Amino acid sequence: MSSHRQRVEMEELREIARAHYIAGSPEVQALASKFFKSLDMNGDGRVQMHEFLAFMKQKGHPRMYNTDFFQQLDCDHNGTLDFSEVMTLYYIIKSGRPFCDWCGLFIPGIFFSCVECFESPHGSFTLCRGCYKSKNCDHNHYGRVQFLDNYTLLESKKTSAMSQATSINQNHPNSQMISTPTTAASITTPGPTYSYVAYPPNPSPNMSNAIIPASETAMVSI
Template sequence: MDNNGDGKIGIKEYLEFMKDEGYDQMINFSFFNQLDIDRNGTLDFFEVMTVYYIVRSGRPFCDCCKKFITSTYLSCVGCFEDPTGKSFYLCLDCYCRKKCSHTHNGLSRFLDNYTLLEAMKKLKSNELRSPETSSRRCETVPVTDTRNAIVPRSQHVATTLGILNSAVSIANVVAGSSLCSIL
């Protein structure tokens, strides 16, 4: 990435590299500025390591506003269940403000990342116990309004999840980073 060998990555080098590697969602000034923690206009080693982590971990970008999601997010259950492996993610802001309409056959089903992880864990546990029941799917109900949504759309949800993320961060500092908070 460092074409001129100065030990830092400028915006031009960054954008060029992301374009060449096909990381289309990361080709923007806004994301570069999010990565540039010290605000010096370049990415140093540790900031580039953040890019590496984001790429390798598959951390999502919001499919509505296109911003990098730094905290809790929602995944479309329909897309998640699709065997082609496509996905659709929403940040809390877009979900709570109903900025995006995304349905599958009239159904709008979203789970937050933690709930989705827990559901996967339970599904795996059920598969180990009883392979014949693992093929059953949850019954779905058409969503005509947000009162029967898996995660209700409200500012309270966004605020509560923001506070929860802050509490986990504080707990990690207090515990000496021995807790796992990767969501």
């Protein structure tokens, strides 16, 4: 990846992280400040490289435990990370931005994921643009090779989920049957009759992928 493209993509990540922080509630902003202070071990308002590396080692982020990644985060190239640069780091961690599984570099922009590995319990397999184009990575499943970029993969999963939901609604396997009184069809009917309306089960909200945690517990787990 060219250094210019990398700078542009890192700046875009920085703007996304900044937008999440500004749009967040006072509670969320307080948690973000606490995250910054957890890296700024000497309290001087900047995160030095040794503080960054110590944090990554302590929290179990081996791929982030390297000087190259620190330099990618250091947008102004002054050798330390300010608050906005640390918020970029926080966004990267919480959003699950990947590292290339072939060259090991952080991927700030478009990436390509193996479709078969994407939902595997053993973990996904992701390539950066350069490694995907080079065709040097021999990753296959019994000869089958299928990688999709992150946008196409998201669209395919969304389409698949919608198709599945349509099928469920048509078959009504877990529909809730709710009885509702209806007007009597004849004055000879002794009481109200009931019709049954099928409603699909309500999905439970999933907050596990939230960029900003709703509680201090989520912050500690980073």
